[in-house]
Amino acid sequence: MSNLVRLNTGSAGSHRPGASAGRGPAPESEAPLADFAFEDADGLPPPEAPPPSDRRGPMRPAQLSPTRRRLQGEVYARTFQALDGLFLAAVSLTAFLSLGGQAGVHVAPALAVMIALSLSGRYAFGSREGLAYHLAATGLAVLAGVAAAAAILASFLPPAAVFAALGAWTLAAFLGLYALHTTWWLLVRRWRGDGRLTPNVVVVGATPAAERLIAHAMRSRELNVLGVFDDRLARAPQAMRGVPVLGDTRALLEHRIMPYVDRVIVAVPAGARHRVREVIQALRPLPNEIALLLEDEDLETTGREARRSSRVRDIPLARIAGPPRHLGRAVVKRTLDLTAGGLALILALPLMALLALAIRLDSPGPIFFRQRRQGFNNEEIVVWKFRSMRHEAADAHATRQVQADDDRVTRVGRFIRATSLDELPQLLNVLKGEMSLVGPRPHAIGMMTGDVESARLVAEYAHRHRMKPGMTGWAAINGSRGPVDTPEEVRRRVELDVEYIERQSLWLDLYIMAMTLPCLLGDRQAVR
Structure with a gap:
């Protein structure tokens, strides 16, 4: 599930969420970000939509959802896998009740197909994987699983009996899994379009490493870079590959976009260890997950708090702080x-x-x-x-x-x-x-x-x-x-x-x- 969102998210800094800082626009989101006029009992009037802005950036979705609504790819991948398993179990049970014989003849292909689907990455749903390709690969996985099961069963049972038993089973598995995986693929595409599967990140440090990360994200569409923050604003550009520079670290702590951010990525140069420590210390109030972009392997020892590492495709990140991942x-x-x-x-x-x-x-x-x-x-x-x-x-x-x-x-x-x-x-x-x-x-x-x-x-x-x-x-x-x-x-x-x-x-x-x-x-x- 490397291509589905793997990020667990935290929250914004120790500030009043309605406060606005930096140069970032208010997101057009499901949960409004501007200060509200409160009513004490009769009701809360819907807030006015924030004004449109041309500083959205190329990767910012049209609608931002709170992080609690962001779907976790692992959960849905395992759900799809479990439903596939239940379907194959039902096919095997139906075949056993209809045809009789030894239960292993009907159970073995189901297990083999599930293993083949998992090993072939059929639950990854890559962002650039089309429906035709996905279904073709799913069909090959089914064939490979059935062939493996048939080869094993044929060493214990008469081959004619094995192939006779697997004929109807294979056809039912093909048709059912094609229907299920078409549904899974369409759901994933819809969730990606809604921005619920692609993690939102902000980058601290307008550095060449940040620019490479943004370029990589624009190619892979594996994450949305909503903005860049840098304490050295005098040297920072207005935007990096179209992604706006929204302010300094103080602006990040108080920025109204932060409840929609899954991860803060620190992209400070590897040699600036003192600056890395300063930035991480400044971000300490944030409950968001904070990760360090590793430009080389030595950087992994920069902070003793770097407890875990993960990768966005081929970009290594050291997890510095954030909510527990369970x-x-x-x-x-x-x-x-x-x-x-x-x-x-x-x-x-x-x-x-x-x-x-x-x-x-x-x-x-x-x-x-x-x-x-x-x-x-x-x-x-x-x-x-x-x-x-x-x-x-x-x-x-x-x-x-x-x-x-x-x-x-x-x-x-x-x-x-x-x-x-x-x-x-x-x-x-x-x-x-x-x-x-x-x-x-x-x-x-x-x-x-x-x-x-x-x-x-x-x-x-x-x-x-x-x-x-x-x-x-x-x-x-x-x-x-x-x-x-x-x-x-x-x-x-x-x-x-x-x-x-x-x-x-x-x-x-x-x-x-x-x-x-x-x-x-x-x-x-x-x-x-």
Whole structure:
């Protein structure tokens, strides 16, 4: 699957995502990037589309999708492979039930064909591979697999019986796999056209290495280079092969395109080791994956944090920092969110109806409170809650965090906040894929701790956005619930969130879910 996207993504820097810096245009995207006019309860008006710009660059897709919506090629390749295997298993079972005989005669060709398809790269779906070529190669793989199975079976069974049994099986396998692989190829082409399979990157350093990378990307179309950043703007060109130079490192940290970037590639010359370290240190607040473009093998020892290496075709990259790469865990986590979250929503609907009625009768205003918060990769998401404050006093920006005996909280609001029942509508966010059942709690954009924006109190604040936000989390069951009123509380919240991200597993998620209710019932100190 070298030609399908292999990049796991993180998020943007420790800044308010709505802020804009540098010379880059606002992306025309599914999730808007400009500052929004917030409404505290009645709804959030759709933001105006950002103005068109001629500094888009040759590889920037017409529509940018948040990184959480970017499809991971390995997942879909293995899904296609599994569906092919199920189809061949069904063909073998049908043949066995219809023709009888020894089961091995029908199982062996299925296994051989699956091995041949895998070894011949039929699940790579190269960006320049046409449908006719793909189907022809698929047919050759089927023939090779059937021939290998026939040769092995003929050494144990009469050849006539083997060929008689494999005739109908081979025809069914041909027709079915041709139909399936036509579907897979069309899906991959569509996803590539949507920009969901091609990773988006930005490059730090307007160097010859960066220019070679851009030229390679334009030839292979294996990745989209959205922009270049360089601290030496006086020496940097306005564009490199049409890719715009958008600003310096500070502009990159605050640029509104970053929630759509899968990887930051540092392309500083190999000899400038001090500059490499400076750039990597400056990029430390970013939760995005950061990779070093290796101009020679010695450069791999530049940073002790270079834990992994990967390649974009023949270009070696050393992984410096970024979110954990656990593809299997991500699949299991999403499966848990869909199954447990869907079941929880069904079971909670009667209770949610009663709460909605109570809120409506208790105070004037809408039932739901919707607030823009920071999600995965600092994407702005709309989080749903039951309204717990008086409508006219609601604070969408969290400029004033809730205090004990807060006069803004309604009577019903005190109960649903104390029991966290106000969070139940976030099950909708979970099912939409914007949140998870377990993860760092999403904070309001621009949330204040005293007179300072909370995100500015901890350099690695945005590292908590390397995973989808959750309805509950490791911090919540370890006493860090509700408002964070001091810098120390912000640091502790971030430390617990990062600890969870580094340790995340199915068993830890199940433990946190099991401990959430006892912690809520036993925690009378937290202010909510």
